[in-house]
Amino acid sequence: MATDNNHSPFQTRVGFLGNPNSADPFKFWRVVPWTDANLQRLKDLGFNTIQVNVAWGPRPNDEPLNLEDVVELPPDLAAQYPQVVPLNCDPSPERRQQRRADVRQRSEACHRLGLRTIFHFGAPYNNHMRYGDGPPNCISDDKVLRRYALMLESFARDFPEVDDILVYTYDQDAWLCSEFGPCPRCLGIPLHERLPHFLEGLATAWQGKRPVGRLWWEPWELSAGQVYACIPRLRPELFGLSVHANVAEVMATHPADRWLKNTASLAADHGLPVIVEYWLGGPCEEQEPLLHLSHPLVTLRGLKAIAAASGVTGIKEYYGLDPDREDPNLRMTGLFLANPAITEAQALEELARPYQAAEADMARFWQLTSHGMELFPWDVAWYVRQIGRSRVDHALSAARIRGMPCRTPSWCSTRATIFLRSYEYFTEDDPWLREDIELRCRMAAEAWGQALSLGEPILANVPEALRLSVERNLLDLGRLRRRALAYAYHFRETNLAQMLREYPEAPAPAHTRSVAELRQCLQADLENYTLEQQADLAAPGLGLLPLFVPAAPQPWQEADDALRLLDQDLPAFLETYLNIGPVNLVGGGPAQSAQDQKAGFIPLLASTAEKGLFSVSSR
Numbered sequence: 001m002a003t004d005n006n007h008s009p010f011q012t013r014v015g016f017l018g019n020p021n022s023a024d025p026f027k028f029w030r031v032v033p034w035t036d037a038n039l040q041r042l043k044d045l046g047f048n049t050i051q052v053n054v055a056w057g058p059r060p061n062d063e064p065l066n067l068e069d070v071v072e073l074p075p076d077l078a079a080q081y082p083q084v085v086p087l088n089c090d091p092s093p094e095r096r097q098q099r100r101a102d103v104r105q106r107s108e109a110c111h112r113l114g115l116r117t118i119f120h121f122g123a124p125y126n127n128h129m130r131y132g133d134g135p136p137n138c139i140s141d142d143k144v145l146r147r148y149a150l151m152l153e154s155f156a157r158d159f160p161e162v163d164d165i166l167v168y169t170y171d172q173d174a175w176l177c178s179e180f181g182p183c184p185r186c187l188g189i190p191l192h193e194r195l196p197h198f199l200e201g202l203a204t205a206w207q208g209k210r211p212v213g214r215l216w217w218e219p220w221e222l223s224a225g226q227v228y229a230c231i232p233r234l235r236p237e238l239f240g241l242s243v244h245a246n247v248a249e250v251m252a253t254h255p256a257d258r259w260l261k262n263t264a265s266l267a268a269d270h271g272l273p274v275i276v277e278y279w280l281g282g283p284c285e286e287q288e289p290l291l292h293l294s295h296p297l298v299t300l301r302g303l304k305a306i307a308a309a310s311g312v313t314g315i316k317e318y319y320g321l322d323p324d325r326e327d328p329n330l331r332m333t334g335l336f337l338a339n340p341a342i343t344e345a346q347a348l349e350e351l352a353r354p355y356q357a358a359e360a361d362m363a364r365f366w367q368l369t370s371h372g373m374e375l376f377p378w379d380v381a382w383y384v385r386q387i388g389r390s391r392v393d394h395a396l397s398a399a400r401i402r403g404m405p406c407r408t409p410s411w412c413s414t415r416a417t418i419f420l421r422s423y424e425y426f427t428e429d430d431p432w433l434r435e436d437i438e439l440r441c442r443m444a445a446e447a448w449g450q451a452l453s454l455g456e457p458i459l460a461n462v463p464e465a466l467r468l469s470v471e472r473n474l475l476d477l478g479r480l481r482r483r484a485l486a487y488a489y490h491f492r493e494t495n496l497a498q499m500l501r502e503y504p505e506a507p508a509p510a511h512t513r514s515v516a517e518l519r520q521c522l523q524a525d526l527e528n529y530t531l532e533q534q535a536d537l538a539a540p541g542l543g544l545l546p547l548f549v550p551a552a553p554q555p556w557q558e559a560d561d562a563l564r565l566l567d568q569d570l571p572a573f574l575e576t577y578l579n580i581g582p583v584n585l586v587g588g589g590p591a592q593s594a595q596d597q598k599a600g601f602i603p604l605l606a607s608t609a610e611k612g613l614f615s616v617s618s619r
């Protein structure tokens with residue numbers, strides 16, 4: 001593949017290896033070995049910089065997430081500047097040595113291949129949101145800043161092949177004092193008046209040891225206003241910004257919102273480079289563990305939208321890549337990096353070429369899969385990105401849309417410009433909101449259904465070397481489609497039950513119609529579940545994830561019972577099923593485990609046993 005990036009709108013192009021598991025701490029879905037061959041593949045795709053750790057909240061395979069995971073101060077300094085918060089990494093000396101060896105080996109390999117390197121960490125380490133608005137490690141405490149400066153100097157000495165650092169100040173187990181919180185140093189002082197000073201301390205320490213190095217700051221979890229206010233306070237010779245593709249998250253179908261454009265433009269005016277984080281391959285947090293999906297037009301359109309934002313100087317993979325297997329989204333990224341002016345038609349043609357006899361059909365398949373992605377309501381709430389872990393045999397309590405019970409400036413403010421439900425609040429969903437999600441889920445499922453019906457007959461024409469990849473793609477697409485349908489049915493059932501409950505004396509045509517549709521919906525739900533089970537049982541040998549392999553078909557007893565009761569006794573049905581439940585159940589769900597608390601961002605729905613993202617499950 002051509003890799004002439006002279007005309008790339010992105011001077012910095014950052015990749016890294018691995019597909020982390022966001023729900024289960026310390027796990028990967030797929031470990032991708034840090035071999036020279038894999039790094040060279042990234043370079044061939046157009047990447048010129050590598051993040052040398054898989055810095056992902058649940059710490060897959062105990063990858064380093066904080067400086068403390070790879071650096072220890074000498075005993076005298078450690079006594080003078082103690083870290084009072086217990087660490088979240090495996091604290092054994094063997095594991096520390098291994099983490100250190102990994103960072104060294106990876107950064108040395110990158111330099112051998114002519115790639116720049118970045119180490120990514122969260123600071124100040126406060127064990128995520130465990131301490132709320134007034135955590136122990138306070139950025140206004142000079143001793144905390146001194147400790148981090150000393151640790152960075154040690155890090156620079158110990159890892160001479162690391163060029164730049166990328167620092168989160170919220171998340172990645174970092175957390176900040178709120179100006180409205182209990183910290184006596186920070187109370188009443190806005191974040192933009194405290195944070196740049198702390199960051200400058202880190203950046204100065206880093207550049208003291210690495211004169212051509214840079215601190216890329218990720219203003220994650222800050223409100224739009226706070227980010228804008230911080231930018232002019234960052235010295236351009238020390239800093240760059242690394243930012244999510246919109247103010248709320250990295251989302252395939254929602255890149256480059258008003259916030260990103262303003263942030264990049266303000267940064268450019270001030271001389272700061274800006275890297276934007278996006279999904280550059282197929283596997284991603286929005287659909288994991290469905291790792292075999294492809295919708296390369298979404299990738300191309302996202303890259304073009306980000307590149308068009310004035311002031312953006314780089315692009316970065318957000319989740320982790322596997323270049324050693326067929327990934328149409330990742331190949332599309334490579335095509336764009338090689339030729340940013342490439343049209344959609346040219347790109348599809350080039351992308352499909354290896355599929356030979358199936359070339360035209362694959363191009364059409366990707367148009368449909370991309371269309372489905374763009375119709376699906378990824379903007380309903382953060383938790384919709386757990387659709388891959390949701391169950392088709394959903395709970396039969398009412399469908400509910402969950403906000404995020406995580407108090408940060410962004411969750412409590414600007415994120416609501418992207419997510420229909422952002423911070424957790426205790427109101428009932430409006431039926432029109434449920435209908436909106438239902439309709440968009442149905443339309444996405446329709447497009448994906450067309451892609452599936454196109455994909456299955458063409459499998460025979462796909463060259464053998466690519467066939468398994470297409471088979472897996474079809475299998476995962478079927479799963480995604482059935483989950484979208486399960487959401488649609490569940491929302492419609494909830495609305496129908498609410499109407500029947502609110503207007504029990506409605507005249508016959510309306511009443512009969514609603515009961516009949518409710519029955520149809522439940523039957524469609526049961527059929528969808530049967531198809532899910534058949535698909536799982538019929539697809540052995542495709543490297544399935546354990547989550548999807550049932551030992552034998554299991555009846556969906558609750559739905560069978562519900563249908564029976566609907567026929568026999570409507571009032572009893574409405575009393576038993578599709579009920580909202582008491583308000584105190586909102587945000588309830590299963591008990592929060594210690595591991596879930598640690599993961600922080602998935603505090604209520606980490607379990608794969610959970611029955612549907614939108615529902616408060618009784619199981």
Ligand SMILES: [Zn+2]
Pocket residue numbers: 138139140141177183184185186
């Ligand atoms: Zn403080």
